[in-house]
Structures are given as C-alpha cells and as structure tokens.
Amino acid sequence: MTRKGAVESAMRTVLLCAGLASLLIVAMTGIFILREAMPAFREVGVWRLLSGSEWRPGQELYGLLPMIAGSGLVTLGAVCLGLPIALGCGIFLAETAPGWIRGVVKPSIELLAGIPSVVYGLFGLVVLVPAVRGFDYPGNAGFGLLSASIVLAVMILPTIASVSEVAIRSVPDEYRKGALALGSTRWEMIRTVVLPAARSGILSAVVLGLGRAVGETIAMIMVIGNSVMMPSAMGGPLPGIFLSRARTLTGNIAVEMSYATGLHSSALFATGVVLFVLIMLVNSAARALMARNAGGGRG
Amino acid sequence: MADTVPRLRTAGYNLYYGSFRALRDITIDIPENSITAIIGPSGCGKSTFLRSFNRMNELIPGVTVTGKVLLDGEDIFRADVVALRRKVGMVFQRPNPFPKSIFDNVSYGPRIHGTRDRGVLASIVERSLRDAALWDEVKDDQQKSALALSGGQQQRLCIARALAVEPEVILMDEPASALDPVATMRIEELMQSLKQRYTIVIVTHNMQQAARVSDFTAFMMTDGFRAGNLVEFGATKQIFTTPADSRTEDYISGRFG
Ligand SMILES: Nc1ncnc2c1ncn2[C@@H]1O[C@H](COP(=O)(O)OP(=O)(O)O)[C@@H](O)[C@H]1O
Ligand SMILES: [Mg+2]
Numbered sequence: 001m002t003r004k005g006a007v008e009s010a011m012r013t014v015l016l017c018a019g020l021a022s023l024l025i026v027a028m029t030g031i032f033i034l035r036e037a038m039p040a041f042r043e044v045g046v047w048r049l050l051s052g053s054e055w056r057p058g059q060e061l062y063g064l065l066p067m068i069a070g071s072g073l074v075t076l077g078a079v080c081l082g083l084p085i086a087l088g089c090g091i092f093l094a095e096t097a098p099g100w101i102r103g104v105v106k107p108s109i110e111l112l113a114g115i116p117s118v119v120y121g122l123f124g125l126v127v128l129v130p131a132v133r134g135f136d137y138p139g140n141a142g143f144g145l146l147s148a149s150i151v152l153a154v155m156i157l158p159t160i161a162s163v164s165e166v167a168i169r170s171v172p173d174e175y176r177k178g179a180l181a182l183g184s185t186r187w188e189m190i191r192t193v194v195l196p197a198a199r200s201g202i203l204s205a206v207v208l209g210l211g212r213a214v215g216e217t218i219a220m221i222m223v224i225g226n227s228v229m230m231p232s233a234m235g236g237p238l239p240g241i242f243l244s245r246a247r248t249l250t251g252n253i254a255v256e257m258s259y260a261t262g263l264h265s266s267a268l269f270a271t272g273v274v275l276f277v278l279i280m281l282v283n284s285a286a287r288a289l290m291a292r293n294a295g296g297g298r299g
Numbered sequence: 300m301a302d303t304v305p306r307l308r309t310a311g312y313n314l315y316y317g318s319f320r321a322l323r324d325i326t327i328d329i330p331e332n333s334i335t336a337i338i339g340p341s342g343c344g345k346s347t348f349l350r351s352f353n354r355m356n357e358l359i360p361g362v363t364v365t366g367k368v369l370l371d372g373e374d375i376f377r378a379d380v381v382a383l384r385r386k387v388g389m390v391f392q393r394p395n396p397f398p399k400s401i402f403d404n405v406s407y408g409p410r411i412h413g414t415r416d417r418g419v420l421a422s423i424v425e426r427s428l429r430d431a432a433l434w435d436e437v438k439d440d441q442q443k444s445a446l447a448l449s450g451g452q453q454q455r456l457c458i459a460r461a462l463a464v465e466p467e468v469i470l471m472d473e474p475a476s477a478l479d480p481v482a483t484m485r486i487e488e489l490m491q492s493l494k495q496r497y498t499i500v501i502v503t504h505n506m507q508q509a510a511r512v513s514d515f516t517a518f519m520m521t522d523g524f525r526a527g528n529l530v531e532f533g534a535t536k537q538i539f540t541t542p543a544d545s546r547t548e549d550y551i552s553g554r555f556g
Binding site for chain 1 (some may be wrong): 353355358381382384385388389391393395396397398399407408410411412457460461464
C-alpha cells in the first residue's frame with residue numbers, strides 16, 4: 001500500500017470511530033436515563049406518570065401532566081408570538097431588504113442566536129415580569145406563561161428566521177418572474193407563489209424552533225414561576241391561562257434534582273425520558289420535512 | 300406595412316446595464332395581429348429588447364433606459380406596471396409553471412386580478428387550455444401538478460396561463476428552444492392560431508423557425524461597441540429573399556452567427 005493510501009485508510013478509521021462514538025454517547029445517555037427512570041415507571045406506572053395531575057413528592061404522587069401542559073402551552077405561546085415576526089424577518093431578508101439593511105439585520109439575528117439563555121432569563125426577569133405584572137388579573141404576579149412565552153419567542157426567532165430565509169431564497173427565480181409577468185404585485189407574488197413553494201422549508205424551520213423551545217431550561221425557570229399546578233385561567237376568559245404560573249418539564253428536573261432521593265429522583269429521570277422522547281419526535285419530524293424538501297426538488 | 304396599425308412602437312430606445320449600453324437607438328413599429336420575429340446572433344440584445352415591452356428589465360438592478368416605448372400610442376413607462384403586464388403577457392425560454400396544479404396555474408392570473416367565482420375561473424381555465432391546444436390532454440386531470448407534465452406540455456401550459464389574463468400582446472423568448480422537434484412544431488402551430496387575436500413577438504435564434512412562423516422579421520446585431528442595433532425590419536418574405544442590408548444577407552445565408 002502506498003503512503004497516501006495508508007493515510008487515507010487511517011483517516012477513514014478515525015472518522016468512523018468518531019461517528020460510532022457519538023452514536024454510542026447518545027445510546028448510553030438514553031440507556032442510563034432509562035435505567036434510572038425504571039423504578040418510577042415500575043412503581044408509579046407509565047400511564048399514571050403521564051396523566052397524573054398531582055406532583056407531590058412528599059406524598060409519593062408523581063403526575064407529570066402539569067409540566068407537560070406547562071411545556072406545551074409555553075411552546076405554543078412562543079410559536080404564536082414568534083412565528084409571525086420570525087417569518088416576517090425571513091421574508092424581509094430573502095425578498096425585500098436592500099443590501100445594506102440586510103448587512104445589519106442578518107448579523108444581529110445571528111447574534112441573537114448566540115446569546116446564552118440565562119441572559120434572556122435576566123431580560124425577562126427585569127423587563128417582562130414587571131410589565132406583565134401590570135395586567136390586573138386574579139393571581140397574576142408577572143411570573144408565568146406569558147412572560148415565559150415572550151422570552152421563548154425571542155429565543156426561537158433566530159432559528160425560524162434564518163431557516164425560513166434559506167427556504168425562501170431557494171425558491172427558483174423563474175417562479176417570481178412568472179408571477180410578476182402575469183401582473184402580480186411583489187407582495188402578491190410572495191404570498192401566492194414564493195411562500196407556498198417554500199412551505200415545507202418554513203415548516204421545518206418551525207419544527208426546529210419547537211425543538212429549541214421544548215428543551216429550554218434556565219430562562220424558563222427564571223420567569224415562569226415554577227409552581228406545580230395545572231395552568232388555568234383562574235375563572236377568567238380562556239386566554240387568561242397565559243397569566244397562570246406553570247412549570248416546564250425541563251424546569252421540573254432542574255429545580256428538584258439537587259435534593260431528590262429514591263423514587264423522587266427516579267421520577268425526575270422519568271421526566272427526562274419524556275423530554276428525550278418529545279425531542280426525538282420533534283427532530284424526526286424536522287428530518288422528515290427536510291428530506292421531503294430536498295427530494296421534492298422544485299416542488 | 301402601410302395597411303397595418305402599429306401596436307407596439309419604440310423610438311430612439313436605449314438600454315444600459317450599468318454603464319454598458321446593451322441596446323442602441325432602436326426604433327421599430329410592431330404591427331398588431333401578426334407575428335414578429337426578432338432574430339440575430341447570440342448576445343445581440345434580443346431578450347433584453349423583448350423584456351422592454353413588459354418592463355421586466357426593471358427587475359435587474361442597475362438598468363436604465365432612454366427613449367420611448369409605446370403600447371397603443373401610450374408611454375409604457377408612465378403606465379401602471381401591473382396594468383401593463385396584464386396587457387403584455389410573456390412566455391419564457393424555459394417553461395416555468397408554478398409548483399401548483401394545472402388548474403391553479405392557469406387560474407393564477409385571473410385570481411390575482413380579482414376573479415373569485417369558481418365557475419367563472421373554470422370556464423376561463425377551459426378556454427385558455429383549449430386556446431393553448433392543451434385541453435384534450437389535461438381536461439380530466441386538472442388537479443395534477445403542473446410539474447408532472449412533459450416539457451412541451453409545460454410550455455403550452457405557460458402559454459395558457461398567459462392567455463388567461465386576456466393580454467393584447469404576447470412576448471415569447473425562444474419558447475421552443477428547450478423542446479423536442481414535435482413539441483416545437485405544436486408551439487409553432489399554436490402561434491399561427493393565436494395571431495388572429497393577439498400581437499405576438501417572438502425571439503428566436505432559429506432562422507428556419509422565423510421564416511416559418513413570422514409575418515415580420517427584425518434583425519438585430521451588435522455594433523463595434525457591443526451594443527445591440529436594429530439592422531433591418533420588414534416583412535419576413537422580403538427579409539429572407541431580398542434583404543436590404545448586406546449584414547442581414549450574410550447572417551441569413553449563414554456566413555456568420
Ligand atoms: N442581467 C444582465 N446584466 C448585465 N448584462 C446583461 C444582463 N443580461 C444581458 N446582459 C448583456 O446584454 C447583452 C444582450 O444580452 P441578451 O439580451 O441576453 O442577448 P440575446 O438574447 O440576444 O442573446 C449581452 O452582452 C449580455 O451580456
Ligand atoms: Mg436570449
């Protein structure tokens with residue numbers, strides 16, 4: 001074998017090992033968490049863990065429903081608030097921004113993505129929580145789903161904006177010319193041709209944002225209130241639910257792990273398993289959408 | 300040409316890409332209800348000139364124009380660009396149907412111009428597809444994706460899409476250059492049937508095609524500064540049999556280009 005050939009095959013082995021190592025790490029993490037969660041799954045039962053609405057470790061009550069609802073609602077809120085703005089950013093950057101504005105806005109969006117989440121938490125604590133406290137509503141203390149949704153919306157904005165910008169940019173120019181030549185205005189062209197053509201790319205942008213939202217921990221702990229309770233509108237109209245305190249799945253683990261022992265500790269690992277599965281679902285949805293995007297070509 | 304009314308007219312028209320002058324001093328009267336072919340060597344400005352009639356050049360940054368372009372005697376640069384493009388449709392070199400159904404492609408124009416009624420849209424779609432000689436092939440399958448059609452069918456779909464907004468003029472930039480001979484023939488037949496009602500301007504680098512389909516021919520060529528000039532314009536028969544300019548004769552007899 002030549003020297004070059006030897007280097008080549010050594011290189012290939014090293015890369016293969018690196019690939020296998022990452023697979024191994026994921027598998028080991030999964031197995032480890034699952035093993036620690038087994039006692040809780042066995043003694044409490046999977047169904048009672050998922051559907052129980054009481055989480056009182058002192059009384060051996062381990063229901064994750066309030067946290068599942070908390071994570072779900074805060075993610076929903078973040079997408080509702082963040083998606084229009086993020087999509088607007090993506091459209092602006094891809095279609096209408098003059099070069100120099102793009103040169104300013106794009107790096108700032110990238111910077112937004114790089115800010116540590118604890119800083120967003122601080123921002124929420126100092127700015128949003130006091131502002132939300134201003135709403136006169138029973139039980140409203142500023143801490144809760146609304147503040148958390150806003151923080152999370154800002155955090156997922158860069159992901160959704162930049163991925164959807166790429167998706168919009170990859171729409172062939174022939175479509176734009178075709179639409180304009182038929183007498184569409186620029187906005188009609190974007191709305192009726194460009195966005196539908198970029199649909200699956202935009203959808204995967206949203207799913208990527210969801211993944212980030214579900215996993216966010218520290219910023220949520222700082223603003224969501226962390227009370228173990230089913231979020232409720234406290235007697236008011238349904239949107240009032242967002243003024244309710246809540247706790248996320250991630251927060252549940254982070255807040256209690258330092259002092260938990262025995263079954264309590266195992267139930268926290270079970271929370272981790274639920275998160276693990278959720279993220280896996282979100283990621284495979286994103287992957288499936290991207291694959292359809294790439295395979296669909298012009299479609 | 301005394302017996303025909305000019306529908307499109309340019310006078311002293313120049314176009315610049317930045318500081319590069321791509322068209323020099325073009326004056327032409329394009330008669331209505333006829334087919335005018337623009338021929339000339341590659342890079343002489345045929346596509347650029349064609350795009351002048353529906354102001355598509357404005358999409359290219361750095362383009363400036365001087366001189367006049369008139370549609371039915373009116374300055375197109377003063378007109379509303381959306382209204383202009385409704386009157387002057389365009390078919391591109393490569394078929395560019397939207398990634399939508401056949402029906403949605405053809406009804407696209409009427410829809411954005413305010414037609415909502417499903418029945419009205421359906422009859423517009425049928426009429427346009429018939430006029431584009433595509434109806435019989437797709438009538439039972441109008442919800443199928445336009446991208447599933449063959450290249451020739453896609454191009455006829457694009458013609459139907461342009462017809463659906465009821466333009467006066469149709470611009471075609473080498474509409475058959477990406478198609479096989481059979482599909483090309485169908486497009487040529489189609490143009491013959493459309494010229495009763497539309498003014499058609501077609502760019503082609505294929506002289507046989509120009510001779511076959513057109514009533515009038517404009518021959519363009521670059522001058523010493525690489526700017527496109529209109530060398531000669533006249534009835535196709537005359538251009539191909541007794542050209543007035545020796546450069547036209549050279550080009551037509553295949554001595555260059
Ligand atoms: N978007 C553009 N930007 C700058 N120059 C261009 C552009 N499009 C065409 N040109 C130039 O203008 C001239 C005419 O081009 P074109 O109209 O495409 O010629 P044709 O269609 O006859 O081949 C060429 O020299 C070409 O390089
Ligand atoms: Mg051309």
